[in-house]
Every structure is written in structure tokens, then in C-alpha cells.
Amino acid sequence: MESLATTTYQALALLLSGDRELWAIIGVSFRTTMIAILIAVPLAFPIGFILGTTKFRGRWALISLFNTLLSVPTVVIGLLLYLLLSRSGPLGDLRLLFTDQAMIIGQVLLAFPVLVAMSLAAFKAAERNIWETARTLGASPVRALLTLMHEIRYGLAAAGAAAYGRIVAEIGCSMMVGGNILYHTRNIPTAIALETSKGNFSQGIALGFVLLILATSLNAAVITLQRRSEHHR
């Protein structure tokens, strides 16, 4: 095994030289996770709003369901999705197994509980008066909801960043339903696992760098946003 310094140097060279394979893997990661977040947010935030601001029978059951989903391992979600999508499964006719669509479905499922739980907390902390004030000044219910979301925008952005962090770094679900096919479903985490098992450390480290930079900036963003939302109390 080469020294760590040499491998790291090779990794940076790979990244900077614009290695086609490496950047295709990074591309798959970003494309699927972005689409997944864009699908999940408009579905999850209204649920967070309803759970956070209204009272109805079964509300607590739903809240604990979403909190439980937060801690379900990604491989378990991957397994369930695999069973659903495999040729003999109930959704087998869709032929989605080992496609990037299957990865996106898995990522939506993984992002969903994070978005619901964190937006619920943000909506709950918001003053009910915001909604009523908007309504009494003539806003439609949808407009009033948008105004309320604007008031808690930092909290909601933090929810989005945390959910994104979960899906861009997960490996279990992507591996099981994506299949790790180069240029199609091989993303950063599955590629790191594969390259490392082949002993090809420089590519693994290069991809690790990308994830590390992403994780650091996402965390910094979440912290900044949360601090801002506290300032506005």
C-alpha cells in the first residue's frame, strides 16, 4: 500500500484533471439528490405544517411514526424498496429496479421524515398569530401559509439542509436499489465502497474529499441558519 500522502496527492490530481469517471459519479450523486429534495420538500412541509399547528385524532400517532422513521436504517428502506420494485414484487412491472429513478424514490423516502420532523418543530415554534394576521389582512389560506413559511424560513432551510445531508451520504439504499452501475447509478458513497474494496484508494479518497467538503458546508449552513432563526425571536 502506498503512503497516505501519495494517495492523497493522486486523489487531488484526479479531481483537478477532470477525470471523466470520477466526475460522472459526482454528477449522479448531485442530480439524484437534488431531484429527490425538490420532490420531497413540497410534500413534507405541508404535512409538517398540519402536524405542527392543528389538533386532530391520530396526530400523535403520526408524529411518532415520523420520528420512528428517522431512525430506520437506510438499508432497511433499501430492502423494502427492493422487494417492492423487484420483478416479482407488486411494483415489478414498472421496471424501476437498478435505475436512478429507484435511487430517487429511496432518497425521497429517506429525506421525508427528516423534513417532516424538523419543519414540524419550526411550524410549532412559530406564533399562531402570523397565520391569523395574514388572513385578517386579506391573504388566501395558501398565501397565509407562504407568509408563515417566510417567517420561519431559516428553520425550514435548516430542515432542507439536514435532509440533504442524510441522502447525499447514505449508501445502503442506493446500493440496493441502484445497483452501483457506472455512469447510471454509481454515486459517491457506493463508489467509495467499491474502489476501497478494489484497493483503489486514490479514487476513494478523492470522492471522500467531495463528501467531506459538502458535509462541512452543509453543517455550517445549518448552524448559521439556526443561529439566525434564534436571533429573530
Added chain:
Amino acid sequence: MNSVLSARQKTPLITVKGLRKDLAGNPLLDIAHLELYAGEAVLLTGRNGAGKSTLLRILAGLERADQGCLHYGESSKNGPTPRDVIYLHQQPMLFDRSVADNIGYGLKVRGCSRAEIADRVTHALHWSGLEHLARRNAKTLSGGEKQRVALTRAWVLEPRYLLLDEPTANMDGEALTLTLQLVARLVAEGVGIVLCSHGLRADSPLFKRALHLHNSLLRELKSPQNLPTNGPTNELAKSMDATKQCVCQRSIS
């Protein structure tokens, strides 16, 4: 804007009939009949928890009554939340944006053009004397300033009726005077107002009527009809005086 004389018009802006609201099995509100007119300030008093806020919120369409009917003058065709009636919370809720954007909010959701919003907001800031705060973030204002911004934000929409929930709570000195001056000017411009308060007195010339809520029943403490010495014109003159005073003070400052 309505003229001062419309205060004497005979059609009520809001009519309440047989309104009932229960809270945990006990009657909270039981109001057989209530008529509210334009250009008239009504003081609503009552103990904590007597249901003053609930009554205002029902009138504003933010809460539902268990029984009874509400009729909003000519604007009843606009549905259950009439756009001409605006409710102001005890703690004025200003949005996390500039004072000017707060005041323009109602115009924006009504689809007014940018130019019209800018124009009317400038006019409104001048009306309330808040020009110097226009660009400040509304969250950074003091309690009295917030209340005045909230009143201006309602005024710019040219409402027929305002429901003010304890607008002067925790307020004293200049903030109280400035807020009440704005209320007096709204009344003089023909807006109908119900103001609920602990601290304000029913004998203030600002209020032509005073209602007291006790054990779910509404009692008329003071009304323009049952004042033998002060006829309606006299009362009107008095509230005009109060308004003039504030106009003078404003032009001096």
C-alpha cells in the same frame, strides 16, 4: 374615505343575532342582538377570560360561533371572512420584513401594482407619522411603535371596521397617547371600531358606546341614545375636538 357624517348612518355595518359560544360546556358568549355602526368607537370591557377576545375573533371571522348569525352590511356577499373587517392582536404581529413592506402586505396580497403599493404606503406612513421607521425591520421596534405600524397596516386597506384587542396593554405615556390619537383619527374618518381594554375608561370622549361583558351577557354601559345631556351632535363635536387636538400636536412636532 367615509365622511364624518356617515357615523350617523342607520344601517349597521355588523349585525349579530343569537350568537352563542360555549367553552368546555359553559356558555362563554350569549348575545341576543348587537349592532355595530361605522364611525363609532365602542369600548368593550370585562374581566380576564370573560370572552372579549373570543367575541372580537368571531366578529373577524377567525373563530366560529356555535350558534347564531353574523351579517356584514353590504359586504356579506364576500363570504364569511369579510375583507372590510380587520382584527388586530393584543401583541401586534409584524412580519419579519421592513415597516414599509409590512404596511404594504395587505395591498400585495390583494394584487395591487408595485407603483400603487409604494404610493399608498408612503401616504400611510405620512398619515401615522412613521416615515422615519419605513426601512427598519419591524421586529426591532418597540411595543408602541409596533402597535402603530399594525394600525397603519390596517388603515392602508381602507377597512370599514377594526377590532382592536387590548391595543394599549402595557403601554403608557407618549406611546399610549399616540396610539389613541390614531384610533381617534380612524373614527373621524368613518371607520367603526371595537376596542377591548382593561385600562381605558368608558367616559372618555373617544367612545360613543361602552359595552360590558359579564357572565356571557353583554350589557350596554353607555350609548349615544341614553345620554340625555349630550346629544349625538355634542358627542360628535367632542370626538372631533379630541381629533383636532391630535392633529394640532402633530403639526407642531
